[in-house]
Amino acid sequence: MCFPRSASDAAAAVRAARVHGVPYVARGSGTGLAGGATPLDDALVIVTTQMNRVLEVDIDERIAIVEPGVLNLDLSRHTRPQGLHYAPDPSSQQACSIGGNVGTNAGGPHCLSSGVTSAHVLMVEAVLPTGDIAELGSLAPDTPGYDLRGAFVGSEGTMGICTKVAVRLMPNPPLVRTMLLDFMSVEAAGATVSAMIAAGVVPAALEMMDAEITRAVEDFVGAGYPRDAAAVLLCEIDGLIEGVDYQVSEVRRIAQSHGARSVRIAQTEAERQLLWKGRKSAFGAIARIAPDYYLHDAVVPRTKLVQVLESVYAIARAEQLTMMNVFHAGDGNLHPLIVFDSREPGIWERVHEAGSRILHTCIDAGGVLSGEHGVGMEKRDLMPLQFSSDDLAAQGRLVDAFDPDGLANPRKVLPHGWRCGEVQQRGGTIPDDTWI
Amino acid sequence: MNILGLDDDELISCVGCGLCLPHCPTYRVTGLEIASPRGRIAAMRAVETGVAPIDAPFVDAMQECVQCRGCEAACPSGVPFGHLMEDTRAALELNAASRPTALAARVRRGLEWIGYRVVLPNHRVLIALSWLLLVAQRLHLVPKRFGPQRFGPPLLTRSSLMTKLDVSSGALGDAWLFTGCVMDAWQRPTHLAALQVLQATGLRVAVPGRGGDCCGALHEHAGRRAEAQHLARKVMQSMPGDAPIVVDSAGCGAALKQYGRLLGTEAATDFSRRVFDFSEFVVQRGVPATRATGRTVVVQDPCHLRHVQKSHMAVRSLLSDGYELVDTDDDGLCCGAGGAYSVLQPDLSREIAMRKSAALRAAGADRPGVLVCSANPGCAMQLTQAGFSVQHPAELLRDALKEGPR
Numbered sequence: 001m002c003f004p005r006s007a008s009d010a011a012a013a014v015r016a017a018r019v020h021g022v023p024y025v026a027r028g029s030g031t032g033l034a035g036g037a038t039p040l041d042d043a044l045v046i047v048t049t050q051m052n053r054v055l056e057v058d059i060d061e062r063i064a065i066v067e068p069g070v071l072n073l074d075l076s077r078h079t080r081p082q083g084l085h086y087a088p089d090p091s092s093q094q095a096c097s098i099g100g101n102v103g104t105n106a107g108g109p110h111c112l113s114s115g116v117t118s119a120h121v122l123m124v125e126a127v128l129p130t131g132d133i134a135e136l137g138s139l140a141p142d143t144p145g146y147d148l149r150g151a152f153v154g155s156e157g158t159m160g161i162c163t164k165v166a167v168r169l170m171p172n173p174p175l176v177r178t179m180l181l182d183f184m185s186v187e188a189a190g191a192t193v194s195a196m197i198a199a200g201v202v203p204a205a206l207e208m209m210d211a212e213i214t215r216a217v218e219d220f221v222g223a224g225y226p227r228d229a230a231a232v233l234l235c236e237i238d239g240l241i242e243g244v245d246y247q248v249s250e251v252r253r254i255a256q257s258h259g260a261r262s263v264r265i266a267q268t269e270a271e272r273q274l275l276w277k278g279r280k281s282a283f284g285a286i287a288r289i290a291p292d293y294y295l296h297d298a299v300v301p302r303t304k305l306v307q308v309l310e311s312v313y314a315i316a317r318a319e320q321l322t323m324m325n326v327f328h329a330g331d332g333n334l335h336p337l338i339v340f341d342s343r344e345p346g347i348w349e350r351v352h353e354a355g356s357r358i359l360h361t362c363i364d365a366g367g368v369l370s371g372e373h374g375v376g377m378e379k380r381d382l383m384p385l386q387f388s389s390d391d392l393a394a395q396g397r398l399v400d401a402f403d404p405d406g407l408a409n410p411r412k413v414l415p416h417g418w419r420c421g422e423v424q425q426r427g428g429t430i431p432d433d434t435w436i
Numbered sequence: 437m438n439i440l441g442l443d444d445d446e447l448i449s450c451v452g453c454g455l456c457l458p459h460c461p462t463y464r465v466t467g468l469e470i471a472s473p474r475g476r477i478a479a480m481r482a483v484e485t486g487v488a489p490i491d492a493p494f495v496d497a498m499q500e501c502v503q504c505r506g507c508e509a510a511c512p513s514g515v516p517f518g519h520l521m522e523d524t525r526a527a528l529e530l531n532a533a534s535r536p537t538a539l540a541a542r543v544r545r546g547l548e549w550i551g552y553r554v555v556l557p558n559h560r561v562l563i564a565l566s567w568l569l570l571v572a573q574r575l576h577l578v579p580k581r582f583g584p585q586r587f588g589p590p591l592l593t594r595s596s597l598m599t600k601l602d603v604s605s606g607a608l609g610d611a612w613l614f615t616g617c618v619m620d621a622w623q624r625p626t627h628l629a630a631l632q633v634l635q636a637t638g639l640r641v642a643v644p645g646r647g648g649d650c651c652g653a654l655h656e657h658a659g660r661r662a663e664a665q666h667l668a669r670k671v672m673q674s675m676p677g678d679a680p681i682v683v684d685s686a687g688c689g690a691a692l693k694q695y696g697r698l699l700g701t702e703a704a705t706d707f708s709r710r711v712f713d714f715s716e717f718v719v720q721r722g723v724p725a726t727r728a729t730g731r732t733v734v735v736q737d738p739c740h741l742r743h744v745q746k747s748h749m750a751v752r753s754l755l756s757d758g759y760e761l762v763d764t765d766d767d768g769l770c771c772g773a774g775g776a777y778s779v780l781q782p783d784l785s786r787e788i789a790m791r792k793s794a795a796l797r798a799a800g801a802d803r804p805g806v807l808v809c810s811a812n813p814g815c816a817m818q819l820t821q822a823g824f825s826v827q828h829p830a831e832l833l834r835d836a837l838k839e840g841p842r
């Protein structure tokens with residue numbers, strides 16, 4: 001493990017690893033949900049927690065230049081006095097690092113209206129696997145030439161280690177209204193989401209939680225989430241006063257016509273913060289139900305939301321597993337969550353079986369494997385479900401171009417066999433867990 | 437295997453989400469996983485299940501924890517970190533393997549023994565030593581700590597040690613004011629203020645009788661459980677009856693509120709129910725009329741008030757009529773005082789305090805005339821040494837009373 005304090009420290013670590021043929025993995029806060037930062041093959045872990053300075057804030061250009069270890073929420077806190085914030089807000093935002101966000105191209109509730117990490121990263125300074133320090137992208141809004149920055153964002157540490165990031169800052173909206181909609185069935189909540197999108201309402205964020213997760217969250221925050229609801233939607237509208245009022249009334253009308261039991265609007269900033277704290281604690285709060293969880297992160301077309309949800313619950317029932325759903329409803333990013341106690345014999349098999357059936361269902365419905373958490377180790381072997389051999393080979397060549405030695409976070413993202421030299425390097429054996 | 441004797445369900449309740457990390461002062465200043473709650477729990481698990489030995493790095497990782505319990509309040513899974521850490525420390529204290537062998541370490545342990553066994557529980561010894569320290573400070577025998585910010589023992593004053601609390605001890609009144617060990621020796625004017633406010637609300641107040649000298653919090657935090665239990669029993673005896681017990685030290689209050697778990701008896705649980713933090717109690721009783729002083733106060737939430745007792749909002753209700761209150765923007769991150777932590781882990785404590793100082797300055801606490809309020813003696817000392825003008829909520833309220841103290 002090493003803790004660089006500067007790009008040249010990190011470059012020295014990468015060069016040393018290269019000389020000795022040792023693989024290495026970048027790590028931020030370790031909140032990743034796909035095993036991306038888990039070291040395999042005794043890899044050197046390069047931790048960015050001590051590179052945690054906000055280097056520059058340009059208020060006029062609305063740009064911040066930060067080191068990768070800066071925590072997401074700390075950046076928005078830092079710029080709050082200037083009325084600016086960093087928009088991508090993963091639910092883990094209080095704990096995850098900007099470097100990790102770049103690594104996974106993280107999304108978050110408010111990415112519905114403002115786009116995911118990649119849309120907010122202007123420039124990345126990275127230590128490439130060759131040990132050189134390069135700047136990808138620039139502060140200009142549209143850099144000429146190939147978008148290497150775009151390739152790097154979301155590369156999960158397989159193309160090098162980001163050591164500096166220039167991000168866009170957004171002005172805080174003049175008015176924000178957060179609504180809590182309470183439903184007697186998951187279907188009604190799902191149908192409301194589809195109807196809102198169809199009616200052209202564009203919330204800043206639109207999140208859904210089902211019954212069990214809502215209760216677990218309420219136990220933690222005490223924000224007044226209805227304990228007996230089958231599903232709740234948390235909907236945030238922001239913008240100028242007139243527009244906000246209109247959209248709020250539209251949301252209320254649509255929700256009520258789909259049978260919402262109640263529509264609550266947060267009256268104070270504290271109330272609003274507490275509602276969000278609940279939503280953002282959801283993954284953690286499930287330990288109140290069972291000690292382990294297995295989380296998926298598929299995206300499905302919003303029109304198929306209700307249908308996919310029904311299948312997902314049916315799969316869980318068939319495997320006799322407890323299933324919960326908490327997700328970014330507005331962009332169809334499902335997070336089906338199976339909770340269990342790993343001390344129970346034979347449980348892992350059922351969890352994996354259910355997981356794989358759920359992903360098949362989502363992909364069959366026209367969805368994709370991962371919405372925001374990345375592929376890492378967890379979804380690596382499922383990549384062929386979505387990509388053809390040609391796709392995988394092309395992706396392999398792209399990574400190879402950045403990392404010819406295959407030492408940067410190896411055995412992540414792409415399944416075995418698509419990287420140049422991979423077969424020879426590992427003596428031609430195929431690891432047990434490989435998807436063929 | 438059950439090497440540390442931890443509760444299995446408590447131990448596995450951590451799902452490793454990392455949401456506690458930013459609320460952990462030692463993680464914030466080091467960036468090390470092993471100095472984080474998640475890392476500490478993982479280490480406990482490894483030792484508990486026999487995967488890793490109890491070695492020096494493990495012991496260090498446990499001892500570097502401030503026991504602020506910021507992680508516990510932040511944890512959506514409800515991991516009872518305080519229990520896990522206290523139980524681990526108790527197991528280490530009993531485990532010979534964790535005893536240091538080097539001479540310096542043995543001397544240090546000996547000094548700790550004297551502190552925990554002789555000084556803290558015997559109020560007269562503590563007071564006598566405090567006078568000695570005062571004289572030594574006057575004669576400049578105690579070196580001032582280095583650096584721009586001085587940390588170390590507080591500058592004692594004669595008037596503090598001379599302050600008299602004019603109430604009966606051990607006699608039944610309407611309420612008890614728990615006075616404690618270090619606080620009574622070093623910050624008695626705070627007790628006086630608390631007493632004056634309580635009297636202003638029309639109460640007859642008594643202080644504990646014999647034996648109620650020390651709540652045992654420092655002992656429990658250090659894993660000296662048997663001693664903590666012994667002190668807890670004595671404290672319970674020193675305040676009989678069912679009158680409420682008012683505590684103006686957040687750390688002691690948290691400890692008294694947890695006697696139920698410490699002793700595991702019904703009597704202890706009942707006792708704990710009678711315990712209130714000073715602000716919590718006065719707000720429940722009704723805050724006496726105050727005048728607007730026009731002064732600004734930055735509120736510092738002691739960890740054991742905010743994360744353990746969860747009664748930090750009462751401080752704001754108490755003072756909002758009299759003062760312009762400002763909060764820091766750090767989710768109540770620890771100041772690093774941590775009971776005996778500032779003495780036992782001076783380097784980490786200092787770094788954590790610097791971080792806290794920055795948060796206080798960002799809230800304007802260093803501006804002329806601005807006060808900082810802290811409801812815990814340890815934090816107050818730490819922040820005073822960092823250069824802030826610190827007062828206890830009881831003192832601030834007393835100074836803003838319309839009627840003035842009787």
Ligand SMILES: Cc1cc2nc3c(=O)[nH]c(=O)nc-3n(C[C@H](O)[C@H](O)[C@H](O)COP(=O)(O)OP(=O)(O)OC[C@H]3O[C@@H](n4cnc5c(N)ncnc54)[C@H](O)[C@@H]3O)c2cc1C
Nearest residue numbers: 028029030031032036091097099100103106107157162372
């Ligand atoms: C409760 C909870 C809620 C979450 N909610 C969301 C959500 O709403 N949206 C979402 O997208 N994710 C979410 N996540 C997942 C996770 O927080 C994100 O993936 C986050 O971006 C990871 O950041 P990190 O600093 O913890 O990175 P890590 O976990 O340390 O690393 C993640 C990946 O990025 C790579 N990486 C880390 N630092 C660098 C660097 N400097 N350069 C290059 N690569 C690097 C690592 O190698 C690894 O592959 C959630 C997680 C939790 C626990």
Ligand code: SF4
Nearest residue numbers: 450451453454456511
């Ligand atoms: S202690 Fe709680 S918040 Fe911290 S990692 Fe474990 S479950 Fe998450």
Ligand code: SF4
Nearest residue numbers: 460501502504505507
């Ligand atoms: S008690 Fe405080 S110092 Fe200890 S792990 Fe928790 S947050 Fe960190």
